[in-house]
Amino acid sequence: MHRHGRCRHARARCAVKEACKKTCEELAQSALDKARGQRASSGSSFIIDAQSLSYRFTLSHASNLASDARQAIFKLLTANMQPLYGASSAGWDPIGKEQELFDDASRFILVHRADSSFDDLAAFLMFRFDVEECSVNDELARFASIPPTQSPDGGQARQARQRPPDGCADEGDKCFRDNSDDESNKGIDMDADEDLEIEVAYLYEVQVSARHQRIGLGAKLVQALEDMAGEAGMAKVVLTVFLANKDAVSFYKRLKYKIDQISPSIVLGPKEAKQQGFDYHIMSKSLRMSLFVAKS
Ligand SMILES: CC(C)(COP(=O)(O)OP(=O)(O)OC[C@H]1O[C@@H](n2cnc3c(N)ncnc32)[C@H](O)[C@@H]1OP(=O)(O)O)[C@@H](O)C(=O)NCCC(=O)NCCS
Numbered sequence: 001m002h003r004h005g006r007c008r009h010a011r012a013r014c015a016v017k018e019a020c021k022k023t024c025e026e027l028a029q030s031a032l033d034k035a036r037g038q039r040a041s042s043g044s045s046f047i048i049d050a051q052s053l054s055y056r057f058t059l060s061h062a063s064n065l066a067s068d069a070r071q072a073i074f075k076l077l078t079a080n081m082q083p084l085y086g087a088s089s090a091g092w093d094p095i096g097k098e099q100e101l102f103d104d105a106s107r108f109i110l111v112h113r114a115d116s117s118f119d120d121l122a123a124f125l126m127f128r129f130d131v132e133e134c135s136v137n138d139e140l141a142r143f144a145s146i147p148p149t150q151s152p153d154g155g156q157a158r159q160a161r162q163r164p165p166d167g168c169a170d171e172g173d174k175c176f177r178d179n180s181d182d183e184s185n186k187g188i189d190m191d192a193d194e195d196l197e198i199e200v201a202y203l204y205e206v207q208v209s210a211r212h213q214r215i216g217l218g219a220k221l222v223q224a225l226e227d228m229a230g231e232a233g234m235a236k237v238v239l240t241v242f243l244a245n246k247d248a249v250s251f252y253k254r255l256k257y258k259i260d261q262i263s264p265s266i267v268l269g270p271k272e273a274k275q276q277g278f279d280y281h282i283m284s285k286s287l288r289m290s291l292f293v294a295k296s
Pocket of ligand 1: 080081205206207208209212213214215216217218219220240241242245246247248250251252254
């Protein structure tokens with residue numbers, strides 16, 4: 001039954017490992033190559049216009065952020081999100097949030113005004129390349145990998161999100177083989193209890209400061225992430241959003257994000273999910289399907 005599992009497992013993890021090797025300059029170039037009105041700036045920066053104002057988008061690994069940049073990021077996150085976290089089942093945990101934000105695997109797109117000496121942080125987006133659980137009902141399931149061991153509670157892929165990508169070193173060249181068109185991946189013998197994994201860009205945060213909202217910066221940040229993630233070979237962008245954050249849910253829906261098949265409200269049904277205290281959606285957007293659409 002798992003004849004192809006090892007290879008497919010290796011493929012997802014190796015895709016993530018390859019994406020993680022990309023420099024911020026290479027990723028910024030991917031966004032520029034899409035030519036959506038961006039102008040080159042320096043190596044890892046590009047300029048985008050929003051309502052007649054120019055903004056500089058700069059990519060950076062968390063580990064390369066200066067302490068004043070970290071402070072500005074955390075200040076913006078706190079201003080936007082503390083009340084929502086405070087009212088959620090997770091609660092507001094500034095220490096845990098800071099650790100998550102500035103983990104070595106995190107990358108940031110920082111947004112500043114480009115045509116002004118006023119250097120406040122206007123917005124930022126934080127993401128990581130990682131593997132994520134994929135439902136057998138997902139349109140991308142046939143591209144997905146089977147993790148090395150199955151856990152009875154199906155929570156393994158979530159743990160996978162917490163750990164750095166691995167598993168490529170001893171897999172040899174076969175792990176880079178693109179077997180997405182392989183007949184063996186079509187109609188694979190997945191049963192409903194089987195966990196699958198897929199390579200994703202996980203969007204942890206998109207935060208626009210109050211006075212820069214509703215001029216298109218959030219949409220342009222997410223578009224830049226999709227461009228970079230698609231070029232880096234990721235299958236989808238995945239994110240978590242509080243049900244109570246109705247503005248953000250509207251924003252993501254407008255950008256064509258859908259509630260993912262692994263979201264509690266889909267897995268359990270909305271009523272049961274609410275009863276069990278799940279107060280968030282997992283939303284996602286397939287990058288592979290949008291490539292198919294773009295080509296046709
Ligand atoms: C949600 C957020 C990221 C949106 O960024 P933004 O730059 O203000 O949004 P954009 O201008 O790019 O909006 C694009 C579209 O999304 C939708 N949208 C954006 N904000 C919205 C809001 N408050 N209410 C309803 N729809 C909204 C609209 O359709 C909008 O298009 P339009 O302005 O032409 O109508 C921003 O408001 C924000 O940082 N909010 C606080 C933090 C937050 O909730 N982050 C998301 C955490 S998961």
